[in-house]
Ligand SMILES: *[C@@H]1O[C@H](CO)[C@@H](O)[C@H](O)[C@H]1NC(C)=O
């Protein structure tokens with residue numbers, strides 16, 4: 309691997325290393341914490357930061373779609389397919405699906421254009437029922453490559469919390485796993501909000517060391533040395549400040565230890581996080597997307613690079629909560645294999661086309677006969693997607709969000725400043741009795757997203773986000789029983805698939821082997837979800 313992203317890793321050899329467990333798949337149980345409400349006792353609305361858009365519009369809307377036409381041409385596909393076969397032979401020998409090309413991830417802003425064109429993934433005959441391989445274009449999308457998207461509010465998404473312990477002995481905290489940002493942070497004991505959050509105390513950990521940066525490289529610092537500054541500001545004006553250390557993360561009740569990972573200790577947070585359950589956040593986007601000097605390596609990257617996983621997969625199987633109470637959701641994340649617990653059928657793969665995000669191309673987005681995007685896409689209706697476990701809803705480019713909501717019976721866009729998300733839909737959307745009463749021909753139809761040739765859908769009931777919490781009629785143009793739509797306006801360049809989508813599917817993130825060079829994301833249908841199409 310190139311030293312550019314492994315500065316932190318190179319330094320690890322000086323840390324006390326604990327025995328590495330044998331390769332295995334790892335399962336994390338998640339406790340989904342309910343949201344308590346939208347409205348204060350005095351009737352004003354709480355502004356949940358987690359409902360904000362997480363990404364700033366860094367990469368503007370002008371996208372060279374002509375270039376992509378060529379990307380998707382048959383010539384490109386053929387070339388990739390041939391090389392896929394070469395890859396397959398290699399894979400068979402090594403028993404892994406890893407790439408032939410190592411060290412592709414450059415520094416921040418580095419382009420990986422040459423790589424994606426060269427090697428495809430194994431197509432057929434792969435185990436785990438993975439019979440589909442979607443060739444969604446074979447050239448790297450430079451526009452994705454330069455998005456250094458900062459999560460706007462990683463502290464407060466719809467919280468699927470995972471127990472992770474830090475340090476030695478382990479201090480267990482409830483963490484959000486976030487595929488939309490790279491860094492990991494926890495509350496330091498000197499931080500914020502009193503007893504509302506558990507913190508990580510580095511003084512209690514035998515394996516903790518501060519991290520400093522020497523000649524651009526992150527290295528462990530002798531005790532007494534100040535840790536490198538951590539200062540991540542978000543577009544809303546919120547920020548996480550603190551310092552960076554290195555310590556062990558342990559999953560699965562401390563059994564699966566990953567040593568020497570960078571960890572930010574937050575000493576100051578601005579923006580509202582006081583009501584959130586989470587004690588911190590573990591980023592799972594690519595570490596090379598960080599803006600922190602010295603680089604970053606995510607827990608998932610480290611597990612993959614160090615050969616700690618059977619396969620370099622992370623499967624998210626997130627289970628939605630009860631519609632009435634908002635409780636009893638959960639599900640699990642599994643590192644190391646395609647989790648088939650609730651998987652129905654095959655996983656459909658899409659090549660990841662962004663250096664930093666779990667992002668690529670869809671082939672179509674539609675609601676019944678209304679096509680929101682297809683083919684090459686265009687400037688207002690692009691075909692890019694990005695999967696983000698740290699975002700609550702689905703965000704579409706404004707033109708698409710408007711068209712999609714227009715298909716939902718009774719939708720309304722409020723201009724109330726008190727409401728965090730403008731698109732509202734009737735809270736009963738998707739309920740059998742309600743749908744049956746709608747005028748014939750106006751019954752709601754499901755949103756469908758096609759990856760390659762395989763269509764996946766959002767159950768109609770999940771057009772509603774927070775069905776338990778109607779927006780006051782005063783903020784909804786006088787309409788009663790209106791709730792947040794699960795489809796909101798986001799950036800103009802891609803559709804962001806947040807938890808509203810993820811909780812209805814099996815989502816697999818594949819690093820493409822220890823070299824992390826052939827990432828792809830897979831979607832599978834669920835046995836426990838009732839789809840309408
Ligand atoms: C803890 O959270 C509660 C509920 O959101 C909030 O009212 C309270 O102010 C918080 N306490 C601190 C010290 O931030």
Ligand SMILES: *[C@@H]1O[C@H](CO)[C@@H](O)[C@H](O)[C@H]1NC(C)=O
Pocket residue numbers: 517518530531532533534535536551
């Ligand atoms: C690590 O750095 C922080 C912030 O500079 C400092 O307060 C702390 O004492 C340092 N810890 C160690 C073990 O040196």
Ligand SMILES: *[C@@H]1O[C@H](CO)[C@@H](O)[C@H](O)[C@H]1NC(C)=O
Pocket residue numbers: 549575576
């Ligand atoms: C941290 O927060 C406190 C309280 O809001 C503030 O007084 C202090 O200046 C902040 N420190 C930094 C370094 O931002």
Ligand SMILES: *[C@@H]1O[C@H](CO)[C@@H](O)[C@H](O)[C@H]1NC(C)=O
Pocket residue numbers: 679680681682685686687688689
């Ligand atoms: C962009 O794509 C959408 C969806 O396919 C389509 O309805 C629209 O007409 C296209 N716009 C242009 C300018 O071609």
